[in-house]
Amino acid sequence: MLIAGDIGGTKTDLAIYSSKAGPHAPLAQAQFHSADYPSLQAIVKEFLGRVTWRVNAGAFAVAGPVLEGRVKTTNLPWNMEETSVARELGLESVRLLNDLEAVARSIPILDDSDRVTLNQGQPAAKGPIAVIAPGTGLGESFLTWDGARYVAHGSEGGHSDFAPTGERQIRLLQFLLERHDHVGVERVCSGIGVPNIYEFLRDEERISEPREVSKAIATSRDRTKAIIDAGTDPRGASLLCRATVETLSEILASEAGNLALKVLATGGVYIAGGIALHILNELESPRFKRAFKNKGRFEELMGRMPMHVITARAALLGAASFGLEQT
Numbered sequence: 001m002l003i004a005g006d007i008g009g010t011k012t013d014l015a016i017y018s019s020k021a022g023p024h025a026p027l028a029q030a031q032f033h034s035a036d037y038p039s040l041q042a043i044v045k046e047f048l049g050r051v052t053w054r055v056n057a058g059a060f061a062v063a064g065p066v067l068e069g070r071v072k073t074t075n076l077p078w079n080m081e082e083t084s085v086a087r088e089l090g091l092e093s094v095r096l097l098n099d100l101e102a103v104a105r106s107i108p109i110l111d112d113s114d115r116v117t118l119n120q121g122q123p124a125a126k127g128p129i130a131v132i133a134p135g136t137g138l139g140e141s142f143l144t145w146d147g148a149r150y151v152a153h154g155s156e157g158g159h160s161d162f163a164p165t166g167e168r169q170i171r172l173l174q175f176l177l178e179r180h181d182h183v184g185v186e187r188v189c190s191g192i193g194v195p196n197i198y199e200f201l202r203d204e205e206r207i208s209e210p211r212e213v214s215k216a217i218a219t220s221r222d223r224t225k226a227i228i229d230a231g232t233d234p235r236g237a238s239l240l241c242r243a244t245v246e247t248l249s250e251i252l253a254s255e256a257g258n259l260a261l262k263v264l265a266t267g268g269v270y271i272a273g274g275i276a277l278h279i280l281n282e283l284e285s286p287r288f289k290r291a292f293k294n295k296g297r298f299e300e301l302m303g304r305m306p307m308h309v310i311t312a313r314a315a316l317l318g319a320a321s322f323g324l325e326q327t
Helices: 040-048 082-089 099-109 167-177 193-203 211-218 223-231 239-263 274-278 286-293 296-304 314-326
Strands: 002-007 011-017 028-033 057-062 070-072 079-081 093-098 115-119 129-134 138-145 150-154 268-271 307-310
Touching (some): 002 099, 011 040, 011 314, 040 082, 057 082, 057 314, 082 093, 093 314, 099 307, 099 314, 115 286, 129 239, 129 274, 167 239, 193 223, 211 239, 239 268, 239 286, 239 296, 274 307
Parallel strands (some): 057 093, 129 268, 268 307
Antiparallel strands (some): 011 028, 070 079, 129 138, 138 150
16 A cells, blocks of 8 residues: 655645555545644654555655655755655655656546646647646656656756746846845746735736735735635736736746747646646636747747646646556
């Protein structure tokens, strides 16, 4: 039996799997608020205390670079090492992998119901596939065909430089350079980035917002969620939050296009992460597709690339698939 997990800066998803049922059919599943715990081990012990199945192996997708079986989480103060985690949890083995590598591993086994297609495109058989996921941070990965199957590759592309397009984004970069020595794209295209865009539009462009909305956001435990909820509210009460969501969407589209060009993603582009699902209507808009294709002489090529939003818990699915292959 396997315990698999998706360890994010905001939430941790855990589930138990059997080889017989496979990665699409967890036997038990639960979600935890990551920052409420001192370590992954504490969460896993609590979860295992709730179930009756005896597990012997673990596979965990972690938001951070995994090097030689070790990782320091990017948006949590946790350090993990495969051997010590296994020993503390009483498991025979534990494997750690980058969360976006796990998302990439899920793509070959996604069901049609696990994705929403934004652009049908003209997929090239066995062509490279790009993966981008705005969550607490921004994750990027890709897949290549090795002659027999797709191979997933992790990356830390979310920390590469923010490349603004248009006057507003240039001013956004200037605004953030006054606060940070380095402005990676994660600072404007993730859960971390949403409040940065919001504050820029509020302080520099003076976009209006009802006082009760501003107060609710300022006092919210999760400002990002509050801003996105207000920005996607069909009643449209907050012009400021709406502009924040639109700017976020345009930056996401542009960065997805950048990644697609870098790996020549003729096999498709997949967007994952909780933020993508919350702003799905915006991603389905012509504005998003225009920003994705806006690559000068390569606009026609960009239009041929299929583009999908993953609706499944892709990192958990990928971690489970990887873990079951190892057991």
